[in-house]
Amino acid sequence: MDDLEAWKKLAREHRGVTQELAAFIAGIKPGDISGKTRTILDDALVDALGCGLYGLTTPWGRIMAEFVCEQQGRPEAALWGNDVRVSAVNTVLAGGTAIHSFDFDDHSRAKIHPGALVVPVVLALAERERIDGELMLAAMAAGYETMNRVSQAFNPSRARMRGWHLTGTAGTFAAAAAACAMLKLDAETTASALGLAGTQSAGTWAFTADGGMSKRIHPGRSAQAGLMAALLAQRGFIGPHYILEAEDGGLMFGMSDTPRPGLLVEKLGERWHADETCFKPYACCGSNHACVDAVLDLMRENDLRPSDVERVIAGVASVVNTQTGFEYCADSVLNAQMSLRYNIAVAMFDGQAYLEQFTPQRIVEPQVVALSRRIEIEIDPEIDRAYPEIYGGKVTLHTRHGKTLSKKVDYSRGMPENPMSASEIDSKFMSLASAAVGGESAGSILNAARGLFRSGSAEPLANLLAQAKVCDAVATV
Numbered sequence: 353m354d355d356l357e358a359w360k361k362l363a364r365e366h367r368g369v370t371q372e373l374a375a376f377i378a379g380i381k382p383g384d385i386s387g388k389t390r391t392i393l394d395d396a397l398v399d400a401l402g403c404g405l406y407g408l409t410t411p412w413g414r415i416m417a418e419f420v421c422e423q424q425g426r427p428e429a430a431l432w433g434n435d436v437r438v439s440a441v442n443t444v445l446a447g448g449t450a451i452h453s454f455d456f457d458d459h460s461r462a463k464i465h466p467g468a469l470v471v472p473v474v475l476a477l478a479e480r481e482r483i484d485g486e487l488m489l490a491a492m493a494a495g496y497e498t499m500n501r502v503s504q505a506f507n508p509s510r511a512r513m514r515g516w517h518l519t520g521t522a523g524t525f526a527a528a529a530a531a532c533a534m535l536k537l538d539a540e541t542t543a544s545a546l547g548l549a550g551t552q553s554a555g556t557w558a559f560t561a562d563g564g565m566s567k568r569i570h571p572g573r574s575a576q577a578g579l580m581a582a583l584l585a586q587r588g589f590i591g592p593h594y595i596l597e598a599e600d601g602g603l604m605f606g607m608s609d610t611p612r613p614g615l616l617v618e619k620l621g622e623r624w625h626a627d628e629t630c631f632k633p634y635a636c637c638g639s640n641h642a643c644v645d646a647v648l649d650l651m652r653e654n655d656l657r658p659s660d661v662e663r664v665i666a667g668v669a670s671v672v673n674t675q676t677g678f679e680y681c682a683d684s685v686l687n688a689q690m691s692l693r694y695n696i697a698v699a700m701f702d703g704q705a706y707l708e709q710f711t712p713q714r715i716v717e718p719q720v721v722a723l724s725r726r727i728e729i730e731i732d733p734e735i736d737r738a739y740p741e742i743y744g745g746k747v748t749l750h751t752r753h754g755k756t757l758s759k760k761v762d763y764s765r766g767m768p769e770n771p772m773s774a775s776e777i778d779s780k781f782m783s784l785a786s787a788a789v790g791g792e793s794a795g796s797i798l799n800a801a802r803g804l805f806r807s808g809s810a811e812p813l814a815n816l817l818a819q820a821k822v823c824d825a826v827a828t829v
Contacts, residue, residue, distance in 0.1 A: 354609050360599045366613035369505075370596045373498065374543035376620050377529045380494050382486035389624045390805065393492045395777045398801050399458050399631055400451050400467035401817070402781030405788040405797070406707075407453030408433045408822045412568040413446075420446040429476035430818035433789070437818065440476040441580050444527070447472030448572030452519070454710070455567075455689045456784070459630050459638045461740045462503035463512055465519045466526055466629070468571035470495035473527045473579050475817075477534045478810035485805040487534060493626055494533040498546075499526030500625035505596065505616040509671045509740055510608040512557075520555015520570035521607060527578020535586055547591025548581035550603050557675070563684025630743075631766040631777060634705040636689045639672045641764035642745030643692060644699050650749055650759050651700055658700045658723055660751050666696060667732030667746035667760075669739030677729040680721065688715040696747065697724035707787070735760075743767065789820040 385393075407413040417434055425439025431446060451457050451468040458467040474491050477483065483491075503511075503522040511518055528549035532542040555570040585591060596603050597613050604611035634644050643666050650656070668677065676692040688694045688710055697720050698709045708714065735744040746760040763769035772780075778798060785794035797820065800813040807813075 359602070359605045359611070362611070362613060363597045363599045363602055363605070366597050366616075367594065368597075369613055369616045370546055371539065371543045371593055372617045372620070373501065374532075374546055374593075375539040376617075377494050377498060377532055378537060378539040378542045380490050380533050382490045384621075385489055385493050386624065389493055389626050390489060391774075392626055392629050393489060393496070394802065394805060395631065395774055396458050396467045396492070396496075396626070396629055397471060397804060398777055398781050398798065400471040401797060401801055402784040403454065403457040403468075404432060404447060404451040404472075405794070405820065405822075406456070406784035407450035409788050409824075410453040410568075412565045413450045413453045416449040416569070416572060417446045428480040430479065430814040432817040433820050433822040435818050440480045441576050441583070443476050444469075444472040444575040444579055445572045447476070448575035449569050450572075452571045453568050454635055454707075455637065455686070456632050456635045458632070460500055460625065460628060461630070461743060462500045462522070462625070463508040463518045463740060464499050464503045464522055465571060466496045466499045466523075468519065469523045469527045469575035469578065470499070470530050472572075473530045473575050474534065475810055475814060477531055477579065479814045481534060482809065483534055484809065485807040488810065489805040491530040491533040493624065495526040495530030496626040496629070497624060498529035499523060500628075501616050501620075502526075502596070505604055505612050506607040507610050507612050510610050512671055513674060514608065515556045515558070516607055517555040517557050517567065517570055520574055521553045523555075523571055523574030524549035524553050524578045524581065527575045528581045529578075531579050531582035532585075535582060537582065537586060541585050543593040544589070544591040545582040545585035547593055547595040548584055548589065549578045549591075550595035551592065552577035552581065553603060560675075560678060560687065560690060563687045565686075567686060628768050630768065631772045631780075633765050633772060633776075633780070634695070635707055635710050636695045636705050637676050637692075639668075639743055640676055640692045640695045640745070641766065642743055642761040643668065643747050644695055644705050645764045646745055646747040646759040646761045647696050647699050647749075648703065649761075650747060650757050651703070654755075654757055656749070656751070658697075658719070660753070661700070661749050662752045663750035664696060664700075664723075664727045665748040665750075666692060666727060666729050667735055667748070668692065668729060669736040669744070670731050671739060672745075673729055673731060680724040682716045682721050685710050685712065685715060691724070692729060693724040693727045694720070696727055697721075707783075738762075788822055790823070793820045
């Protein structure tokens with residue numbers, strides 16, 4: 353599809369899909385959201401807030417909050433953990449960065465992290481516009497739906513192979529969609545907002561080369577760009593209405609060699625992608641979770657220690673090999689979180705891959721590093737064909753006693769087919785938030801978050817988030 357003429361033909365056949373999506377966003381009402389979707393988005397809100405509070409303890413989270421404090425603007429929305437209010441477009445920059453600060457936030461098989469940008473936009477705009485919980489719920493659904501559909505239309509595996517980080521590139525659309533739903537913009541204005549959001553789309557995977565902090569900023573910047581797009585469109589600033597499918601400059605063609613425009617609107621209003629949200633039990637790249645599950649099961653079921661294992665082979669999809677199969681260098685927490693080799697090795701030693709496994713001290717521990725460098729990665733044809741519809745992984749262990757043990761996992765814990773319960777989401781929240789702001793404050797925030805969609809205002813939750821006192825740095829590079 354790098355054939356421009358072939359793209360132009362495809363673009364003509366699908367002309368108008370951006371506007372069709374805009375009309376859907378403009379028409380979403382609270383009553384359209386099913387009980388199942390509501391339950392999942394309630395979990396997503398809690399999960400995002402826990403990740404965001406913990407993210408305030410990281411260097412990048414602190415830097416961004418300090419930067420936003422300096423920018424300030426009108427006191428419209430809470431800046432979490434700082435007891436001040438700043439402009440909505442500034443606070444979402446800090447909130448989005450904080451939520452994605454430890455790579456523990458929700459994701460989907462479209463290779464995106466929707467909660468990191470949708471939640472801060474919804475909370476900030478709800479506070480600014482005095483919006484009730486039912487409309488916040490509808491706006492979250494709009495954001496999740498839009499981001500998933502845009503990423504699927506890009507063709508996420510192919511976009512990723514070009515180096516794009518889809519949370520950054522598809523994220524601007526999600527933020528704009530959520531904001532448009534909350535502002536009750538009509539279809540024409542929403543199409544303008546999507547166009548203005550899309551023209552600000554950005555974010556690449558260059559951070560894996562040296563562990564740079566840029567990955568952390570992608571959802572924050574996308575949240576800011578999408579919210580700004582909606583607010584500008586509301587004022588009459590006109591954006592390109594064919595941003596995704598334009599023959600010249602259509603973003604789908606720019607992002608992928610095999611774009612899929614039809615997926616932008618297929619079963620629109622029937623299939624809700626929020627229902628397929630994936631939550632993380634491990635503080636590392638979601639594409640690695642199946643292998644982590646597999647090796648944990650093998651070690652536990654066979655009562656093995658790392659010293660019992662002579663050889664480790666991980667079978668993954670080709671995209672995962674590109675994304676996380678690099679040689680582990682132990683140079684940053686981020687690269688440890690992305691490294692499949694490190695994730696497997698530390699899980700074999702510690703029986704988990706949680707916060708304690710991604711500290712500056714743990715990621716350089718000689719035994720773990722040595723094991724990570726002995727782990728072999730190969731492309732598994734079956735897993736490769738199924739990815740990303742199935743985030744599968746396979747681990748084979750050859751023991752020193754001559755046994756060969758193998759396990760393949762299609763649906764790791766936290767996937768829709770193998771979900772975490774609400775109580776597990778709450779426990780994860782409390783572990784993260786308590787480390788950041790103390791147990792009492794964390795508990796109050798959790799109670800307010802769990803009741804948000806039934807409430808008449810975001811202000812009580814916003815006040816708690818603003819007034820939370822962030823502990824000294826817990827997570828560091």
